[in-house]
Amino acid sequence: MICAAMIILGVLVYIIATVFYRGLPALNLDMITKLPGGGFYLGKEGGVLNAIVGSLYIMIGSLIISILISVPLVMFVNFYLPPKSVFAFLIRFSLDILFGIPSIVYGAFGFALMIYLGIRASLLGGILTVAMLIMPIMMRSFDEITRLLSRDLPDALLSLGATKYEMVKVILRQLMPGLVTAILLAIGRGIGDAATVLFTAGYTDNIPASLNQPAATLPLSIFFQLGSPVEEVQNRAYASAIILTVIILILSFSARYFSSKFSKNKI
């Protein structure tokens, strides 16, 4: 058991050490403030601002869509359907299957859907596909947390004469930390995924100005930089990986901070 723990820790330390060892020397202010210039992928000047902004746009857009669909669905399954409902079982079962589908399949499905809808590889396509990828993760984890809620709170609210809708509004306050956890899990999966955005968001050296324009993403940016034969560019890929990690960390900490501020009255 100790051996297994050491292997896990070892792998983690090795990954972080490699990323930082190769990435830190290449990391500079230009990386996060400049767009890739001409010949960036052959070692010339520039940064990955296009990918940073693209990734954030896609993440924010897909989070908005996912939250707007996940929260009502989880509340419906837990508080509107009877506890042993077949429909609720089917929803959870479907989510479990969707949870396990590889992201490249979402990418391919998103691509097919975009062709059907007549959308080009664009920010909108990326947002929709990443939303499809992260929704099952968000729903399933939020659902698990909601199921742990004791019956005391819903009963207390109903006995005060609250309607189901009024009850759900108060329960959501109580569940806010759980929702934040679910969102963080979804961000973790969505922001680092390359396969879903490969066909759907496209890639560009510019910052998208509208939903119809292609958007670059950090995972793809790392992929293209790693594919360069120039070692300096490969090191920039590691620097981009550090940026991605730091973005996830900032998002995690700020979400936790706001959640604790918002739900300071939680039980």
Add this chain to the structure above:
Amino acid sequence: MISTNQILINSNYNSVIEMNNAITLKKLVTNQSIKIEGLDVYIENQHILKDINLTIPEKSITCIIGPSGCGKSTFLKTLNRMHDESPEVKISGKVFVNDENIYGQHVNVIDTRKKMGLLAQRPCPLPMSIYENVAYGPRIHGIKKRKAINQTVIQYLQYVGLWDEVRDRVRTSATRLSIGQQQRLCLARGLAIEPEYILGDEATSALDPLSTKKIEELFIKLKEKYTIILVTHTLRQAKRIADHIIFMYLGKIIESGSTDEFFNNPKKQLTKEYLSGSFS
């Protein structure tokens, strides 16, 4: 440091307190009555309550006692239609509250629940401040004016003896209160919706003796205006506060009557055995 906002709130409260000194609890409906006829409850085809026929005396404390699993809490939940949330529960029979069968057609469930203030076994403050906990009920029932809500909150916090303990921190989380204070807050929250009946489901079983005493004193004070129905495990508590006792066993009412008669002169053999501790 006290903020300007806090000072404003406090001065607002003080004016309301002065007004409240002259106010007593709202005058309630005089004809409170609960009458139960042929009530049967099945949970997943198990017959839990069997042919219950009962009249609950008004403006008094009625304690329901009996061993665990005899259907006391199930019975209590039939009075505020909380079983509606569980599709596996089937109910037949009539429960008349103020002469209206609450299981009849066209009955508004929310109105029925509003008539019954429920105090649960474990206090469950809402995830909001002390003030908002009490204000929640009046708000969802349509009271919007800040002054009226302020008045209600202070009035009921005073009534349950919590106001002096929390007046400086009414805007802080209700979960920071001790468990005894939380239970009194839940009582204030229940009273704020101006019910006519109070239901207590082992409302003191999670509390320490001092908090239990406070809640019991409140029940005795409240019975002047409300009809109170309590489920309790503690015979001594029933003896201390009840005016009437209902003894249930395996889903049936075995015996009911005034507290004195029940404890001093039980009529049924099963009651005698229960009181002597032969089973529990």
